[in-house]
Each structure stands twice: as structure tokens, then as C-alpha cells.
Amino acid sequence: MYAVVEISGKQFMVEKGDHILTDKLDGEVGQELQFDSVILTSDSDNVNVGQPTVEGATIKATIMDYERGKKILVFKKKRRKGYKVKRGHRQDYTQLRIDDIVVGG
Numbered sequence: 001m002y003a004v005v006e007i008s009g010k011q012f013m014v015e016k017g018d019h020i021l022t023d024k025l026d027g028e029v030g031q032e033l034q035f036d037s038v039i040l041t042s043d044s045d046n047v048n049v050g051q052p053t054v055e056g057a058t059i060k061a062t063i064m065d066y067e068r069g070k071k072i073l074v075f076k077k078k079r080r081k082g083y084k085v086k087r088g089h090r091q092d093y094t095q096l097r098i099d100d101i102v103v104g105g
Contacts, residue, residue, distance in 0.1 A: 001015065001016065001041070001042065001043040001044075001101055002014065002015045002041075002042055002101075003015075003038050003039075003040060003041045003042070003057065003059060003101050004038070004039045004040040004041075005035050005037060005038050005039065005059045006035075006037040006039060007020075007022045007025075007035055007037075007096075008022055008023045008025065009023075010022065010023070011039065014059065014098045014101070015098065015101075016098055016099070016100060016101055017097070017098060018097070018098045019064065019095060019096070019097050019098075020095070020096050020098070021067065021093045021094070021095055021096075022093065022094050022096060023091070023092070023093065023094070024066065024092040024093060024094050025063070025094045025096075027063050027094075028063065029063055029064065029065060029066070030062065030063065031062070031063050032060060032061070032062050032099070033060070033061050033062070033063065033096070034058050034059070034060055034061075035058065035059040035061065036053070036057075036058050037053050038050065038053055038054045038057035038058065038059060039052070039053060039054070040054065041054050041057050041101065041103050048103070054103070056102075056103065056104045057101075057102065057103045057104070058102045059098060059100075059101055059102075060098075060099045060100040060101075060102065061096040061097060061098050061099055062096065062097045062099055063094060063095070063096060064095045064096065064097050065094075065095040066092065066093070066094055066095070067092075067093045067094075067095060068090045068091065068092055068093065069090055069091040069092075069093060070090070071088050071089070071090050072088065072089045072090070072091075073086065073087075073088055074086070074087045074088065074089060075087075
């Protein structure tokens with residue numbers, strides 16, 4: 001069984017036991033979270049598509065860790081003006097483990 005869920009504005013296709021990286025979420029390591037914005041669920045023979053979400057479907061997940069992504073360099077330059085700016089950015093991520101996909105209550 002798999003589902004498509006929206007977490008912090010992004011859609012993820014998840015199955016039970018998957019580990020996913022999302023944008024940083026509030027909470028502590030080991031805390032259980034529940035996501036209600038399930039867009040699609042599917043098992044071996046049934047596919048439920050939400051309008052916009054599937055009624056009664058939830059995803060239960062646990063926060064496993066907090067990570068930081070690779071450093072991204074942002075370089076700005078205007079030619080012939082002597083203007084150069086070099087900045088970096090590292091995105092914060094939350095690693096989630098999908099514990100269960102509950103359909104219909």
C-alpha cells in the first residue's frame with residue numbers, strides 16, 4: 001500500500017517503513033506526527049483519489065533526525081560596476097519514518 005501526502009507544501013509518495021527528508025518541522029526527535037492531507041491512497045486493487053484530500057485517511061510518522069543539506073553558493077555580479085556578492089545557504093531538513101497509513105478512520 002502506498003499514499004501520496006502533502007507535507008509542508010510538497011508532495012511525497014510514501015509506503016510504510018519509508019524514510020523521507022522534508023523541510024524542517026517543529027518537534028523533538030522521537031515525536032510522532034500525523035498528517036491529514038492525503039491526496040491519494042492505493043493498495044493492490046483499490047485506488048482512492050481525493051477531491052482535494054481522501055476523507056478519513058491519515059499518515060502517521062516519527063521524527064528520526066534533523067539534518068542540514070549541502071551548502072549552496074549564491075553569487076551575484078553586475079558587470080563593469082565592481083559589484084560582486086558571494087553568499088552561501090544550507091537548508092534544514094527533518095528525516096521522517098512513515099509508521100502507518102490509515103484509510104477510513
